[in-house]
Amino acid sequence: MTSLLIYVLVGIAAAVIGLAIGVAIQKSSARSQAKTIIEEAQQESEMIKQKKLLEAREEELQIKAEAEKQANQRLTKIQAAEARIKQRELQLNQQQGDIARRRNENEAIKANLDAQSQVLESQKTELDKLTRTAQDTLEHISGLSADEAKEKLIESLRDEAKTAAASYINDIMDEAKLTANKEAKRIVVQSIQRVATETAIENSVTVFHIDSDEIKGRIIGREGRNIRALEAATGIEIIVDDTPEAIVLSGFDPVRREIARLALHQLVADGRIHPARIEEVVAKVRKQIEEEIVETGKRTAIDLGIxxxxxxxxxxxxxxxxxxxxxxxxxxxxxxxxxxxxxxxxxxxxxxxxxxxxxxxxxxxxxxxxxxxxxxxxxxxxxxxxxxxxxxxxxxxxxxxxxxxxxxxxxxxxxxxxxxxxxRPGARREIVEAYIKRLNDLEQLALSYPGVIKTYAIQAGRELRVIVGADKIDDVETEKLSAEIAKRIQDEMTYPGQVKITVIRETRSVSFAK
CATH class of the missing domain: 1.10.3210.10 (Hypothetical protein af1432)
Incomplete structure (x- = not known):
């Protein structure tokens, strides 16, 4: 029992000693690890510090370089501005020199002009004296006053100018006749464009009447295929607009317009409107129109006995x-x-x-x-x-x-x-009263000129014959008179075609044998 207790005590003592030794060993290991961690932390801190320092230096260098770059740019701009200012200063100095030189030249020219003006004034005074002396001498020699001589000179020049003007007008008219064809075509085209609207509408448009506007949609068709097929088959432009109960057929060929009108009439009456049917009906109507044309020609020939x-x-x-x-x-x-x-x-x-x-x-x-x-x-x-x-x-x-x-x-x-x-009156939409009035206006216009004895509007107003007195108008003045009458007719009257003006100057010598 005592030995057992001793063994127990010894075991306890050994355990306590081992525990103490283990604790000591652990403390020593922990101290060593802590030291290692501290050293590593210090090394890492030192590295971070060095890295941050490098980054700060790099950033400092970049900022410095950027500042130097901006400073260089500003310096370059300042230098360019200074160069421009110097150039401008040189130009201004040069301009000032030019202005001063021109001012001196102008002053010299002005002084020269003043001197010449004085000379001219004195010469003018002398010339006036010579002119008055010469005029008095001429009046004494000719026996005419200055006003009388002026009147005679003006009269002579007037007659000479009339003759020269008439000759010049004839030359111009001869030259115009050579180049008149092109100009006449231009004038005719412009006139037709300005005044032929009503006639052009009547001769190029046919109105097709329908019972209701619902038919317009059927004529147009899906996405416009029916109306496109109809235009392609007839060659006529078909206008479907807001005009109530009407469709306009537009084209210059009246035969095609008639074919389009009759084809539309048959299509609307039949009710079947689609591209194939349109081509069929147009071909049929075209054949009918051709037969009608031939029949009309035969009937006309028979009626006239040809x-x-x-x-x-x-x-x-x-x-x-x-x-x-x-x-x-x-x-x-x-x-x-x-x-x-x-x-x-x-x-x-x-x-x-x-x-x-x-x-x-x-x-x-x-x-x-x-x-x-x-x-x-x-x-x-x-x-x-x-x-x-x-x-x-x-x-x-x-x-x-x-x-x-x-x-x-x-x-x-x-x-x-x-x-x-x-x-003839009425043939081309001209009523009798307007026709007679136009002929009378032609005659009265020519009668308003001095020296005109009689006037005759002939060939339905296409020619105006003007008879003048041989003792009142000479041959040169007849040409001038015809040109003036023609110009007045162009400016003041409206007429179809052209009007020929013939001025007749007849000299008769009558004797009687007794």
Whole structure:
């Protein structure tokens, strides 16, 4: 028991000693670790410190470099400004020198001018004295006063100036005639653009009436495909706007407008409107119109008693129904001209059938299938020659506007009858009162000039003949008078075509044998 207790005590003592030793060892290890950590922290702190110092130095260097750069830029600007100021100063000094030099030159010039003015003044005084002396001498020699001599000189110069002016005017008119074609075309085009609106609308627009505006949407079609198909098939512009119950067909070809109108009528009546149907109906209507044109030509030839016309000429005659000239239907004008030609030929003992044939065909050049660069008279003559018409008829067609020489008596008959039909009162939308008033105004305008005895407006106002007294106006003044009358007519009157002014000065010597 005692030994056991001893062993226990010894074990306890050994345990206490081991625990103390372990604690001592742990304290020593902890102290060593703490020392190591402190050293590492000091080293890391030193590194951070060095790094921050380097960064601060780099930033300091950058700031310093930037400051030096800005300072250099400012210095450069200052130097450039100083250079400009010096340059400007040099320029100002130079300008001041120039101004001073010019001032001196101006003063010298002024002094010179003053001296010359004094010399001129004295010379002028001397010249006035010499002039008065010479004038007194001339008055004494001529026996005329200065005013009388001046009047005679002015009168002589006036007559000479009139003669020279008339000659100059003639030269100008001759030169103008050589270059008048181009200028005339420009003036005609401008005039047509300004005053032909009403006639152009009547001759280029057809209004198609519809029952209700709902049909407009069907004619236009989905995304406009129907109206595009109709325009492509007919060659006519179709205008669908806010005009109530109306669609406008616009185009210069009246045959195409008629085809478009009839095709629209059939499409609206049928109710089926789509691109395929549109092409079908337009083709059908075009065929109908062609048949109607041929039928119209045949009926016209039969009515006038004209036989043996080539089928193509019959077709061209039928196309005249859809053409107008100055508001006058071309077919009606041609029929009227044909009848007038037959009457006039009968009165002159010529063949009325040939005259009627030439009168009917004289304007076929206005309705060709193609549009060559030829006047309609020459084109009509070539068409007549192509279809084997007789030479006298071809010449009458080509010469009715004086574009070729007239070789037969038919040609002047056709020309005169064409003018009669086109210029008669009412033929081209001119009422009788306005027609008569225009002729009277022409005559009265010419009568207002001194020396005019009689005036006659002939050829439906296309020519004005003025008869003057031979003892009141000489040959030179007749040319001047015709030019003045022409200018007044241009400025003050409105008339179709052109007016020819003919001034007649006739000298008669009458004796009687007893």
């Amino acid at each position: 036989h043996g016309l080539h089928p193509d000429l019959i077709r061209l005659v039928g196309k005249m129904k859809y053409r107008s000239s100055y508001g006058q239907n071309l077919l009606q004008h041609s029929r009227e001209t044909a009848n007038l030609c037959a009457i006039m030929a009968s009165e002159l003992g010529l063949n009325p059938k040939k005259a009627r044939r030439a009168g009917l065909l004289h304007d076929i050049g206005k309705v060709p299938d193609e549009e060559p660069e030829l006047p309609h008279a020459l084109l009509g003559m070539k068409l007549a020659e192509k279809y084997k018409e007789k030479p006298e008829i071809c010449n009458a067609i080509g010469a009715h506007h004086d574009e070729i020489e007239q070789t037969t008596l038919l040609a002047p008959i056709v020309q005169v009858c064409d003018a009669i039909s086109g210029a």
